[in-house]
Amino acid sequence: xxxxxxxxxxxxxxxxxxxxxxxxxxxxxxxxxxxxxxxxxxxxxxxxxxxxxxxxxxxxxxxxxxxxxxxxxxxxxxxxxxxxxxxx
Numbered sequence: 755x756x757x758x759x760x761x762x763x764x765x766x767x768x769x770x771x772x773x774x775x776x777x778x779x780x781x782x783x784x785x786x787x788x789x790x791x792x793x794x795x796x797x798x799x800x801x802x803x804x805x806x807x808x809x810x811x812x813x814x815x816x817x818x819x820x821x822x823x824x825x826x827x828x829x830x831x832x833x834x835x836x837x838x839x840x841x842x
Contacts, residue, residue, distance in 0.1 A: 786818070
């Protein structure tokens with residue numbers, strides 16, 4: 755039973771990569787990505803909404819969680835500049 759109580763809310767270290775710069779964010783598996791995105795943008799000195807975040811080729815939704823995406827400790831999230839426009 756002691757093992758179950760330790761794993762109730764495991765912490766993950768997720769690495770956010772932006773143009774070769776890396777930051778590590780320690781999060782709970784059930785934390786919404788929105789908070790992770792906000793922390794990363796602040797640490798990179800960017801305005802909110804500047805980036806889109808991608809994990810294994812799929813864009814991350816702000817309301818999803820690392821647990822929903824089955825992310826593991828040490829997984830990398832790529833931050834790329836959000837581009838608007840270009841349509842007709």
